[in-house]
């Protein structure tokens with residue numbers, strides 16, 4: 001027998017395309033990679049374009065969105081595994097009017113809500129990592145969770161992406177502070193009927209840990225917040241990466257189910 005890992009039959013609900021300018025590979029190559037790994041379904045969630053010019057260097061031009069839809073639709077026409085049409089939409093103050101009108105009109109299968117900025121600071125951007133040395137870490141996390149709370153209250157999103165993204169470079173508050181600030185936000189996520197993703201990209205980053213941490217995931221589990229799995233692949237090779245560890249973590253925390261989604265309606269499914 002060779003050393004190929006056993007397939008993990010979990011959908012991968014977080015991946016990007018070259019349209020965002022920092023991912024590579026054809027969407028068809030992402031699906032081929034998923035098929036080889038026994039992944040039953042994938043969802044493209046490229047970075048949402050904004051007509052106001054928000055964070056232009058990490059997303060497709062608004063005028064190219066039709067091409068994104070076309071690429072995904074062509075894949076959906078034939079082949080397996082099945083392909084869902086999703087988006088990773090950033091929440092930031094002022095996005096509500098646009099997203100409130102635009103998201104429903106696109107008929108996405110899945111809208112993942114993320115926060116990548118605190119004010120003008122792209123706190124997870126390696127080019128802006130130095131700012132972590134001169135700020136108060138606890139206050140940054142408080143502000144981050146405040147934004148996630150508002151994200152949940154907008155009811156615009158199906159799940160929160162990489163729930164504890166500020167840990168990416170290893171900066172974290174003490175567990176008791178983290179708990180204090182996260183609990184009311186997890187309450188809001190639960191009230192909104194939203195899910196969270198087990199995002200394995202953290203394993204490939206300096207922090208070396210899945211988003212969210214076991215502590216946050218256990219607080220989510222207490223609230224019966226449903227989970228899905230996402231590699232946040234920016235290359236086809238990253239599809240399904242770390243899913244064995246994510247599945248193990250979900251089991252350890254006490255999850256027995258994950259959600260699958262289509263046309264923004266979630267359904268529960270037993271974990272393998």
Ligand code: ZN
Pocket residue numbers: 016020022047234
């Ligand atoms: Zn990206």
Ligand code: FE
Pocket residue numbers: 088114116161162
């Ligand atoms: Fe993200």
Ligand code: FE
Pocket residue numbers: 014015016088232
């Ligand atoms: Fe992403």
Ligand code: ZN
Pocket residue numbers: 088114161162232
């Ligand atoms: Zn992401």
